[in-house]
Amino acid sequence: MTPPYEPARARQLRILLWVVIAAAAVLAVVAAGYLLAGAAPGLVLLVLVVPAVLMLVLGRTSLQLLGRGEPGAKSWIVATAVTTMLVALLLSRTGPGGFLGLLGVLLMLVALLPARDG
Numbered sequence: 347m348t349p350p351y352e353p354a355r356a357r358q359l360r361i362l363l364w365v366v367i368a369a370a371a372v373l374a375v376v377a378a379g380y381l382l383a384g385a386a387p388g389l390v391l392l393v394l395v396v397p398a399v400l401m402l403v404l405g406r407t408s409l410q411l412l413g414r415g416e417p418g419a420k421s422w423i424v425a426t427a428v429t430t431m432l433v434a435l436l437l438s439r440t441g442p443g444g445f446l447g448l449l450g451v452l453l454m455l456v457a458l459l460p461a462r463d464g
Contacts, residue, residue: 349415350412350415350416350417350419350420351412351419351420352461355456355461356412356415358456359408359412359423359453359456359457360409360412360413362449362452362453362456363405363408363409363412363423363426363453364405364409365449366401366404366405366426366430366449366453367401367402367405367406367409369401369430369442369445369446369449370397370398370399370401370402370405371398371402372442373394373397373398373401373433373442374394374395374398374399374402376394377390377391377394377395377398380394393436393437397429397432397433397436400429400433401426401429401430401433404422404425404426404429405426407422408422408423408425408426420457420458423453423457424454424457424458426453427450427451427453427454427457428450428454429450430446430449430450430453431446431447431450431451431454433446433450434446434447434449434450435447
């Protein structure tokens with residue numbers, strides 16, 4: 347069984363997946379701040395907590411599969427990229443929304459574009 351990505355591409359993907367996980371952790375901290383400030387819990391749950399949990403779970407699973415070199419890693423990475431872009435659309439009127447959109451597009455491109463022939 348050959349790994350789905352060459353080592354250089356896998357390294358790039360690992361970096362981007364760690365950034366997705368860090369962004370999700372920041373969303374979770376912001377959600378906690380809003381809850382402590384007295385914001386509507388249902389709204390915070392819908393807009394920040396659920397997207398953060400999805401990004402964390404998908405990013406972590408993608409990293410694990412990529413580390414083991416499993417062929418299913420590509421599907422999980424694409425799912426992580428799509429989820430990140432959807433969260434970016436949800437937060438599109440904010441600065442973090444733009445950052446997440448860029449991150450999702452970069453992750454998708456690195457995951458799906460064919461490797462260059464040296």
